[in-house]
Amino acid sequence: MFKITVILMVMGVTCHSCVDGQGWTQIPRGLVQVSGNLNYIWGLDKENKIYLCPRPCTGAWKVINGLLVQLDVDDEFVWGVNKNDDIYVRPVDGSGSWKKLAGKLIHVSASGNGYVWGTNRANYIYKCKKPCNGGWQRVNGGLKMIDGGEREVCGVNSGKNLYCRPVDGSGAWRFITGGFQYVTTSGPYDIFGINTKNEIFRCRKPCIGQWIQVGHDKINSLSQCDATANALFGIDSGESVWRKDFPL
Numbered sequence: 128m129f130k131i132t133v134i135l136m137v138m139g140v141t142c143h144s145c146v147d148g149q150g151w152t153q154i155p156r157g158l159v160q161v162s163g164n165l166n167y168i169w170g171l172d173k174e175n176k177i178y179l180c181p182r183p184c185t186g187a188w189k190v191i192n193g194l195l196v197q198l199d200v201d202d203e204f205v206w207g208v209n210k211n212d213d214i215y216v217r218p219v220d221g222s223g224s225w226k227k228l229a230g231k232l233i234h235v236s237a238s239g240n241g242y243v244w245g246t247n248r249a250n251y252i253y254k255c256k257k258p259c260n261g262g263w264q265r266v267n268g269g270l271k272m273i274d275g276g277e278r279e280v281c282g283v284n285s286g287k288n289l290y291c292r293p294v295d296g297s298g299a300w301r302f303i304t305g306g307f308q309y310v311t312t313s314g315p316y317d318i319f320g321i322n323t324k325n326e327i328f329r330c331r332k333p334c335i336g337q338w339i340q341v342g343h344d345k346i347n348s349l350s351q352c353d354a355t356a357n358a359l360f361g362i363d364s365g366e367s368v369w370r371k372d373f374p375l
Contacts, residue, residue: 150371151346155186157366162200162353167219168360169198169205170368177207179221184370193225199274199353201237208232212248216259229261238275238294238313246270250285254296268300276312279332283307289320291334304336314354316373325350325364341371 156178158170163182170178175194180187193215198207206216212231217223232245232253243255250269255262268290273282281291287306292298305328307320317329320338325348328338341359346369349361359371 151369152371154180154184154368154370156180156188156368158362158368159366160197160351161360161362161368162198162205163355163358163360164200164202164219165355165357167200167221169200169219171195171198173366175210189221191221197234199236204237206235206237206243208235208245214245214261228259230255230263234272236273236275236280236313238277238280240275240277240294242275242280242294242296244273244275244280244282244294246273246282252282254280264296266296272309274311274313276318277315279312281310281312281318283310287323291318303330303334305330305338309351311352311354311359314359314373315356317354319352319354319359321349321352324348327352327361 159173160171162169166182168180168184175196177191177193177195178188179191194209195207196210198205200219203219204216205219208214212233214228214230214232215225217225232247235245237243241257243259245253250271252266252268252270253263254266270282270284275294278294279291280294283289287308289303289305289307289310290300292300305320307322309321312318317331318334320328327341327349329341330338346363350364352359352361357373361369
C-alpha cells in the first residue's frame with residue numbers, strides 16, 4: 128500500500144494523511160465521463176457517443192444508440208442529457224429505448240433513495256421524485272453540478288464551494304470546507320472531490336471537511352469520477368478509464 132504522511136493545503140483542503148487502499152486498475156477505452164453501479168458501467172467519449180460494459184468490465188464495451196453530454200447511473204436506470212439540454216432515461220442494462228422527459232438540464236444525477244436531481248444553465252437546482260416523468264420542483268440555491276447519494280445530495284457552485292443537504296430536499300444546504308470542481312457522493316461511506324488541479328480527495332460521511340487525499344504510483348489525478356458501493360471509477364486527463372476498489 129502506498130502511503131505518505133504529509134500536510135497539504137489545496138484550495139482550502141487540509142489533508143493530514145494521503146492514502147491509497149487497493150491499487151488502480153485500468154479499463155481499456157478512451158472516455159471523458161463514466162458512471163456505474165454494482166452491475167454496469169456507462170461512459171461517454173469526446174464525440175458524445177454512449178458505451179455500456181457489464182461489471183467486472185475488462186474492456187468489452189457495447190455502443191448504445193444516441194448522443195449525450197452527461198449521464199448518471201442508479202440501481203435501475205441510466206439518466207442523461209444531450210447538447211440541447213434534453214433529459215433522457217432508459218433501463219440500466221441497456222434494454223428498451225431512451226425515454227425523453229420534460230424539462231431542460233445540463234447535469235442530472237439519480238440517487239438510490241427515490242429522487243433525481245439536476246441543474247440547468249442558470250445554475251438553478253431541481254429535484255424530481257421517482258418514478259420521474261418530468262415533474263421537476265425547483266430547490267433554493269445555485270449549483271453548476273450535483274450528485275445524489277443514499278442520504279444526501281451534494282454539489283458545487285461556480286465558486287468551487289461544496290454544499291450538501293438531505294436527498295429528499297428537506298432541511299437546508301450545509302456548507303463543507305474544501306474547493307472542488309467535481310464531487311460524487313453516490314457511495315455509502317465517502318464523498319469524493321476533485322479540485323482544480325485534478326487531485327482526488329475523500330471525506331468520510333457525515334463529512335465535516337476532513338479530507339484525505341487519494342493517490343497511487345499509477346494515478347494521482349482525475350478529471351471526473353463516480354463512486355459505487357464498492358469502487359471508485361474515474362477518467363484521467365488522457366481519457367483513460369480507471370477503477371479503484373474499496374476495502375469495505
